[in-house]
Amino acid sequence: MSAAIEVRVAAVRQLTPVVREFTFEPLQGRLPGFSAGSHVVVHMPLAERTLRNAYSLLSDPTERGHYRIAVRLQDESRGGSRFMHEQVKEGDRLQLSPPANLFSPSSQARRHLLIAGGIGITPFLSYLPELRARGADFSLHYAFRGGLTDAYRQQLQAELGERLSCYDAEAGCFLDLPRLLGEQPLGSHVYVCGPQSLIEAVREQAAALGWPASRVHWEVFAAPEPGQPFVAQLARSGKRVAVGSDFSLLEALEQAGVEVPNLCRGGVCGQCDTRYLDGEVEHRDAFLGAAERATHLMPCVSRGRCGSALLLDL
């Protein structure tokens, strides 16, 4: 596993009733550089276990002294966002995994269409300095609930002017995806980050309009959905790992001292894919094909079926 970076919480800002922004500084040395669209995984030491959640870096990649992230308080938090909102204070120390990027702006795009839903604005905040430096053609479409999830609205209005379109659900204003995607010139790339429903809608609309999949980019950082408890048996080490209903299999393995390489912790990067030898699997990833699913699963999101023992090649 990659060594963690030690940081100090340099600033905390409450941006809306549900969005808090955190600025991190290195405890020593320099922070590794990062590219537009990168995320870090924050290690959150809860009382009973360490949660690791991925958050987009929203600071300007050219500013090397600090990282910034923003965390939305989730209604059905497993404890991660609640910990960040209620426990973390200025001066605290935290550990981060180094930056990784699964949502980079394409070097080939003639036009970049950015679509953000609520807290999904965060990766695009690091895009903006990059796209401006490139002199790229782009526009940002920002859907939110006014007063609740519109954390960066004013800043963006001041910076972007006509390149920003806002859609405030509280004011009855919604994205018209068929029209927005329909009027884009050939060679445009669309990027979407936000709730699963928004991502699905953009992908479906783009597919319906004949956009090639390589021009549709999406990023979801949802914590793993809870599921039924089950037991994983490790064929090589002989260990037996019980996976509680609000643990992912990956988290349960880590808790048991079994490290599996991982990056996104959300079922998209493919890094954690693990071979299984027996058992029924509830696949929840967006990476493996049907054939691969017969022998492999992604423990960051996928689970064994309740009542059937899952035998892993670990």
Next chain:
Amino acid sequence: MPVTFKPLESYRDDFSFANSAEAIRRFPFPFAEDSYMYSVNIEPATPREPGSVFAHWFDIDEHYLSEMAERALVLEKDPDRCLVMPHMAQAAWDTLEMLMEHLAADYPEHFELRREGSDWLWINRPLQIEQRFTFGDPASLPCEPLEYITRQVQGDFAVLDQRDGNLYMDAGMVTCPADWSIKFDAGMSFTQWHAPVPMAHQMGVFERALKYLLNIQVDHPVRRLNWTMTINPRLDTSSETFHEWGHERSQITPENVARKVHLRVELQFMPRLPRSNALLFGIRTYLISLEELASNPAWACRLHRVLRDLPEAIADYKGLSLYRQTVVDWLAQFDPEAVAA
């Protein structure tokens, strides 16, 4: 111990290149077993023992001056060996920063980097360079930044754009390739430029390797060794110059085999470029003649077995077939089993 540089030696014409005892000692002999087959032999590039070729991200050795002179010669004849597509400009600066930072930190007796904001001063003592420039402003350097810095660092460098779940050869400085060409591969995907390799595709090697490379994180580079063989200590065995070296493979005799045939090992080093998200693919080449290699009899014995049993398709792809038997016959003297038989 600080590395000391040998006086200029040549990688062409009279081929005066040779390894010191120390260079032989630290040679990255690539075979962990008595046989060879393709595999995803990629590992985290954690630093190894001081003095070894794995001690630093970018290894500088006794051949530094000669190799940089050779690169200048190649570029003089063929400036297009350095390629930077327009969308790779940021990755070129990323590469310059990474190379300068690491050389200055790892070889402070030779290299120095002073920075105040974007005003940088770069000092390369062995090449007697002292360059003030503005980071990010290409006009402040004598040439394009990737070319500028890689004229001062040993090994070839491909700079790969990452998009659509693949890696694209969109920039690079390639003056010492093992029978390939940056001009031919320009713009190709990882999948495309590996298409000619035999056997490995069926084994799924490239799919797994690509997945591994796409997920490399900032500050967590990986490395692997690759190998082939070259007649004479010739660094520039590129496709463009095939007419200069291809025929040499038919000139190997039992009398000249030990001096002419070289094992060519590439230490491939792959770090993520932090600002551009491109992947740097460093290819650091080490050459050793069979004669030099046999000063370590265990290496000679193992190489004998590897070459003797190498599948035909791999030997053909690596261009060894014309002289493999002559090499195997010469190496047999170092293999106790072969001598006894």
